[in-house]
Amino acid sequence: MSLEGGMKCVKFLLFFFNFIFWLCGLALIVVGVLAQVSLHQTIKMKDLSASGAPIVIIGVGVLIFFISFFGCCGAWKENYCMVTLFSILLSLVILVQIAAAIAGYVFRNKVSAMVHDSLSDMISLYGNSSAEFKSSVDALQEQLKCCGVNGSSDWGDFRPDGISVPDSCCLNVSLNCGVRAMADAAKVNQRGCGPVLEELLKKNILWVIVAALVLAFVEILGVVFACCLMRGIRSGYEVM
Known part of the structure; x- marks a missing residue:
């Protein structure tokens, strides 16, 4: 029983x-x-x-x-x-x-090499890409509060002046806020998206x-x- x-x-x-x-x-x-x-x-x-x-x-x-x-x-x-x-x-x-x-x-x-290569491609293609592609890059930088791969200087070819970055790099995003503000830490995020995204991916993989x-x-x-x-x-x- x-x-x-x-x-x-x-x-x-x-x-x-x-x-x-x-x-x-x-x-x-x-x-x-x-x-x-x-x-x-x-x-x-x-x-x-x-x-x-x-x-x-x-x-x-x-x-x-x-x-x-x-x-x-x-x-x-x-x-x-x-x-x-x-x-x-x-x-x-x-x-x-x-x-x-x-x-x-x-x-x-x-993860480090993968993120670096992917972000580098995104930045190099940003100027001649579709609005949807640009929107995805901007969303990434806004959400992660970062700019470029290793830092804001990665956007040196973004405009002819060499010191402008996309508006999505700004601490407070607004129209033309990134113009001639690449090295201005009071306006633009100086930390690159590479280290931020690498840390996020490694943490998620571990979980x-x-x-x-x-x-x-x-x-x-x-x-x-x-x-x-x-x-x-x-x-x-x-x-x-």
Whole structure:
């Protein structure tokens, strides 16, 4: 009788964990989409690996979203095949997440070069680009309170006078506030966007790595519960 009660507890714990996995999968999809949109709206990444990270997050989210469905149905109906498939697929997802966390840790060392190259391209193309492109560069500088790649002097070719910067570099943005104000710290942000963006990306990557490892630990518990339920079903115990 105690075993019957234990199996019933495992069944509902597995169902509960799968509901949590389902929410986590949905959250990963949303985070991945927002990250991808943010990258394209604020900075035009030259390195394709930057866009690869949000795509991986979306992919893992979609997998968890559908795998949790198998787990919920298998646990509720006590279907041995569905619970087995769930445990196998979830184990594969855990391996992918651990690999992605390791890749993210290694990738963070490339952030500096990636940011520098991408921002340099943005500045060099600013004068001959579309209004939408200019708007994305301006939004980046306004939001991060920065100017240029390493500093305001990076905008030396912005105008013929060599000492003007885009208005988005100003502390208080207004029309023509950046004219002949490149070195004026009272009007223009002197800190470059490179160090600011690099710090922001490294911080976000670290949080993603931590979240992936925590989620992997929770998923391991889900696999353990699935294996316990599989054993109970296979042994012919009534778990309802």
